Amino acid sequence: MIISEQKSKEELLLALDGCKRLFLVGCAACATACKSGGEEEVFRMQEWLTSLGCEVTGSLIIEEACHIMRAGRDLRQHRPAVEEADVLLVLACGAGIQSVSSSTDKRVIGGLNSLFLGNIRRFGQYEEKCSLCGDCILNETAGICPVTNCAKGLLNGPCGGMEEGRCEADRDKECAWNEIYQRLKKQGRPGVFARTVPPKNWGKVLKPGRHRIKP
Amino acid sequence: MSLLQQQLSAGRFVVTAEIAPPKGIDTAAALETARALRDVTAVNVTDNQGANMRMAPLAMAVLLLREGIEPILQLTCRDRNRLALQSDLLGAAALGIENLLLLSGDHPRFGDHPGARPVFDLDSVQLLQGVEELMAGRDLSGRPLCGLPRFFPGAAATPEAEPFELMFQKYSKKVAAGARFFQTQAVFDIPRFEIFMDEARPLKAPVLLGVLLLKSARMARFLNANIPGVRVPEPLIARLEAASDPLDEGVAIARELVACARLRCQGVHLMTLGCEERIPEILG
Numbered sequence: 181m182i183i184s185e186q187k188s189k190e191e192l193l194l195a196l197d198g199c200k201r202l203f204l205v206g207c208a209a210c211a212t213a214c215k216s217g218g219e220e221e222v223f224r225m226q227e228w229l230t231s232l233g234c235e236v237t238g239s240l241i242i243e244e245a246c247h248i249m250r251a252g253r254d255l256r257q258h259r260p261a262v263e264e265a266d267v268l269l270v271l272a273c274g275a276g277i278q279s280v281s282s283s284t285d286k287r288v289i290g291g292l293n294s295l296f297l298g299n300i301r302r303f304g305q306y307e308e309k310c311s312l313c314g315d316c317i318l319n320e321t322a323g324i325c326p327v328t329n330c331a332k333g334l335l336n337g338p339c340g341g342m343e344e345g346r347c348e349a350d351r352d353k354e355c356a357w358n359e360i361y362q363r364l365k366k367q368g369r370p371g372v373f374a375r376t377v378p379p380k381n382w383g384k385v386l387k388p389g390r391h392r393i394k395p
Numbered sequence: 396m397s398l399l400q401q402q403l404s405a406g407r408f409v410v411t412a413e414i415a416p417p418k419g420i421d422t423a424a425a426l427e428t429a430r431a432l433r434d435v436t437a438v439n440v441t442d443n444q445g446a447n448m449r450m451a452p453l454a455m456a457v458l459l460l461r462e463g464i465e466p467i468l469q470l471t472c473r474d475r476n477r478l479a480l481q482s483d484l485l486g487a488a489a490l491g492i493e494n495l496l497l498l499s500g501d502h503p504r505f506g507d508h509p510g511a512r513p514v515f516d517l518d519s520v521q522l523l524q525g526v527e528e529l530m531a532g533r534d535l536s537g538r539p540l541c542g543l544p545r546f547f548p549g550a551a552a553t554p555e556a557e558p559f560e561l562m563f564q565k566y567s568k569k570v571a572a573g574a575r576f577f578q579t580q581a582v583f584d585i586p587r588f589e590i591f592m593d594e595a596r597p598l599k600a601p602v603l604l605g606v607l608l609l610k611s612a613r614m615a616r617f618l619n620a621n622i623p624g625v626r627v628p629e630p631l632i633a634r635l636e637a638a639s640d641p642l643d644e645g646v647a648i649a650r651e652l653v654a655c656a657r658l659r660c661q662g663v664h665l666m667t668l669g670c671e672e673r674i675p676e677i678l679g
Contacts, residue, residue, distance in 0.1 A: 331502055332473075332513060336520040337565035339499040340553045340580060341623040345561075348623050349502040361561045373564050376572060379477060379521045379535060 183298035203265035207245035207272035217271025245276025252283035314385030320372040322363035329356035409662030413439035416450035446506025471500025476516035488544030523572035550574035553624035554591035581607035601661035609645035
């Protein structure tokens, strides 16, 4: 899931740039789960905007705002309200915002900051486990990703900053390499420690990423 | 062949020290410190240590060469991707720098530019391998070089890090990747260093024990709280506390550590932090 949070009210005011007539867009998927762009947040946003003297011409929660075609179709169904607005305020991740901006010539304002691809610990508590690097070595690291969980993304063991198995960059966190080491030891296999991992091929995912499932 | 390499190959007990390039372009103070390090074989030039931005160590290392002082160029993975690292290495070789200390580098988070993007395109093991490749006349993508750089690559070790076996697997990888000598993080606990040397000795890479001059009990406590992998044992802190002149006591402790190193490893790396004039005593 894409973890996102609402921009601060100060930042939002700056982004609004004096725009007075707005159409609001939320997302029923990740932004709803993150409580950053679901029905409730869209409603609250409407209240706040109204209190500022803005006019909200309408609102829409897209099933998955990242779905480019669906975002376009849903917006078309709300054409009169969209046309009435000067600007669309989108409470979705960066992907969702761009689905919307590609579907309209109107000015689009993003109301959220996208943080990371997150695992869910429990509701409202999210953790980054995967960096989508396109060159996965989880099979050798006992299922713990050093690219993501090591603050430096090192591939051949801990840095000199490890102390008592804790991370240099965040003493509250266990060193990812210690976690990998302990788990591999339990499994009785050397895993990634059996070889020197060569420099990572960052060319495997060329920015911007693109993927098409072969028929 | 660098003097450092010659002396280590000959089995001489080697002493190194370090300076930091200035934050700015006035190199007078750094050069003065370096000149004060007469009794040492080579001088490390730190690379944005603690992720604090300073003048390029490559430039500072060349200034040392001009003074007739042998530099050890520190190079961290933190600030450069594989192109920049190899490019700097070739530049260093062309300018006559042979000794290298290859490091991951401290995370930018605690430096003076905490918003900087950390690079870490390579890790220290991969960088060591890259240096080997350059010396073999190839870059990291296998393309040939014109003219062979000659290096004496070294790496860092943290003998007191826990878990020991995990730290040591990285040490072994560094040896296998071409580390020809090691400088350690400051060590104060001799029995623990002995355990480390028992494991390290069979791998045959010379080890220079990191000796940090303690100036006060307060400094010792600060190190324990803030510097990863450095642990000043309580009895030493008590000695500093009880001493009428804590700096003299720190020099005495450093002398004991050097004496210990003479029996157990191939040299010492001195970190005297502005008290370079005490080095003869520490070595004495």
